[in-house]
Amino acid sequence: MYVAVKGGEAAIENAHRLLDDRRRGDRSVPALTLDQIAGQLALAVDRVMAEGSLYDRELGALAVKQARGDLIEAIFLLRAYRTTLPRFGYSRPVDTAAMLVERRISACYKDLPGGQVLGPTFDYTHRLLDPALAEDAGTDQPVRREGETEPVMRVSEILAGEGLIEGDGAVAQEKGVGDITRTPMEFPMDRDTRLQALSRGDEGFLLALGYSTQRGYARSHPFAGEIRIGEVEVSVDIPELGFAVSLGRVQVTECQMVNQFKGSAKAPPQFTRGYGLVFGQSERKAMAMALVDRALRASELGEDMTAPAQDEEFVISHSDNVQATGFVEHLKLPHYVDFQAELDLVRRMRAEHDAARVTGAGDELEAAE
Amino acid sequence: MVNDSKNAPDTGQQGRARRMAVLAQADPRQLACLWRDLGIDPAFSLVRGPETGLVTLRGRIGGGGSPFNFGEATVTRATVRLGNGAVGHAWMLGRDHAKAKLAAVIDALAADPAMERSIEASLIAPLARSAADADDAKRAETAATRVDFFTMVWGED
Incomplete structure (x- = not known):
């Protein structure tokens, strides 16, 4: 027999509304634009595109924003999105x-x-935090060297x-x-x-x-x-x-x-x-x-x-973080019935264990006598 | 621009592939501006799309070995037919439907040789120049980060 336990709709709806609020944060601070994320957090967007396996900078930026900067969540969003699109074909190998x-x-x-x-590159930087970046103090144009x-x-x-x-x-390519x-x-x-x-x-x-x-x-x-x-x-x-x-x-x-x-x-x-x-x-x-x-x-x-x-x-x-996070994070979903069964089992085993110890202790006493 | 060794391309096909490549890479705002300046507004019907889908990107093992798939990219395509029956196609990375539709219209218009010359001069040439300028700027900025090694000598003999 299955008994469905209902409830939680209101809590879930309110939790998502709270999530929206916390994502936006202090309303007196300007909201991030996708251009800002794609331009100024470019390497986060790159990682999301690479592991989301979908090249689209704007969508990568949107995913980072929606995920509040949680990159694995953003990767998950991109992977989910790509399943909604038809496949047009394969490219020629890039050169x-x-x-x-x-x-x-x-x-x-x-x-x-x-x-x-x-x-x-970050190479050869001193990895010292730069307080000047806390302000928008302006940035020099890059140097150019022409004609090479x-x-x-x-x-x-x-x-x-x-x-x-x-x-x-x-590799053998008979099967494509x-x-x-x-x-x-x-x-x-x-x-x-x-x-x-x-x-x-x-x-x-x-x-x-x-x-x-x-x-x-x-x-x-x-x-x-x-x-x-x-x-x-x-x-x-x-x-x-x-x-x-x-x-x-x-x-x-x-x-x-x-x-x-x-x-x-x-x-x-x-x-x-x-x-x-x-x-x-x-x-x-x-x-x-x-x-x-x-x-x-x-x-x-x-x-x-x-x-x-x-x-x-x-x-x-174990290399795919969408699969990995899905299986690890599913542990937080309700396992109430599973757990009740486990609890019963552990109680029974404990009772048997205790009973065996009492008998065992009695045996030892007899042996000593 | 387009690496097409398999099919022996005639110049018309080469020109069309190059035009489509320039349109695919074009900045949408610049394309819209140049199009407006051209001052034509042909009637057309949509045959397909604009629609967005995926193209799986391939690389080669070690850079030049067997091909392998390494990810996907969003691609938008469109096909249009003009009043005179000319059909135009557009394929480009990204999800810009307006740009794909406009590129397909331009492709269809270019089937007419007189129109092709005008499109080449007023649209494709300036777009290609902007793209080349941007590449040149990037090359020069990158070249400035090239290491010039020199040696230092210590002590005598």
């Missing part, structure tokens, strides 16, 4: 070599074609010239490009599917796993071969036209991690690679993704499986 570069660094080569270009258009060569191409690095990475938004995940995965999961995976989780590989849990001697941030063109084959058209550009961060490899029966000693590609200016995430991608290639490369970061099922099954 990161043709990127309009805003930042490009290599930790492997000091002098390389295209140079070390810092872009708008050297092509920005990939670091992997430099190493490939010597034959000391593996290729870009190929894997898509976790269309087909339920199955293990073991191909690398293309794994990269899709990692690209929208939780930054904190991937950061911790990447860090664990540096600390010795599946050590892979990584170097940041190259990190580049910038805009790439999105082209789609338009069925009604019969040719491809550019739909505009998206900003991405790409990380090519270069890792030492002692060699195996199948491959000579060489550098191997991990790859990261993430929406927006998301350098930490792209680096973590590349470290974890490399760690997850352990079985492909015939390495010993010793660490959590190498365990594909563990990593991929």
Whole structure:
């Protein structure tokens, strides 16, 4: 028999109204605009787009505002929104070599074609809080240096010239490009599917796993071969036209991690690679993704499986923060009946335990006599 | 602008792809302004949309290897038909329905060679110039953050 317990409608409605009020806060303070969020909290919006797996700056800003700055909640909102839209198709692969570069660094080569270009980075700042930012004191225009258009060569191409690095990475494509938004995940995965999961995976989780590989849990001697941030063109084959058209550009961060490899029966000693590609200016995430991608290639490369970061099922099954927060947070929903059953069970077990102790104590007494 | 090696494109197709790319990237306010200055207001009917959906974006493993899906983007498309029967399409990132509709009308108008020249001169060229200027500014700002290494020598010999 089921007995539905009703109630709570008024409380829920009032709670949501209170949420609206607290989100808005002090009415004498101007409300945030989406332009302000997209422009001045751009990296929060980037993270929401990357892990929400939906590139749309305005929606990302709206999600951040609606979620009161709770980024996982904002990511959840974006994921929910995307399920309401029809799918028009797949883009042609973006060409990161043709990127309009805003930042490009290599930790492997000091002098390389295209140079070390810092872009708008936190690196080399002193991480001292700046009281001047508490006011809007005005900001200098950036410095410009005109007339330099050297092509920005990939670091992997430099190493490939010597034959000391593996290729870009190929997976068998008979069954087409894997898509976790269309087909339920199955293990073991191909690398293309794994990269899709990692690209929208939780930054904190991937950061911790990447860090664990540096600390010795599946050590892979990584170097940041190259990190580049910038805009790439999105082209789609338009069925009604019969040719491809550019739909505009998206900003991405790409990380090519270069890792030492002692060699195996199948491959000579060489550098191997991990790859990261993430929406927006998301350098930490792209680096973590590349470290974890490399760690997850352990079985492909015939390495010993010793660490959590190498365990594909563990990593991929727990990398999605929308799934994770759904399951963790569901614990706060009413479990009254479940709990009553557990309570009964524990009471019964306790009674049996106590009874056994009394009998047991009696047995011991008898034995002593 | 558009990387189209698979289909051997004729110049008309190339021109159309380039025009659509410029319109897709255009700032909506600038496009609306230039359109108003052009002073034409053709009758048209909507064949499809404007409608917003998703395109799944692909990258390549290692930058140049096998393709993989790495996320989705909002895309808006529209198809219109003019009174003379010319059909125009628009596809662009984002959710701007007004802009997609206008771009589709412009695409349809450009099927007429005389109109195409006027659209090229009054709309596409200035939009392309603005986009190129913005890119140049970004390139110059980025170039100023390029590291110029130099060496320092200590001690004798």
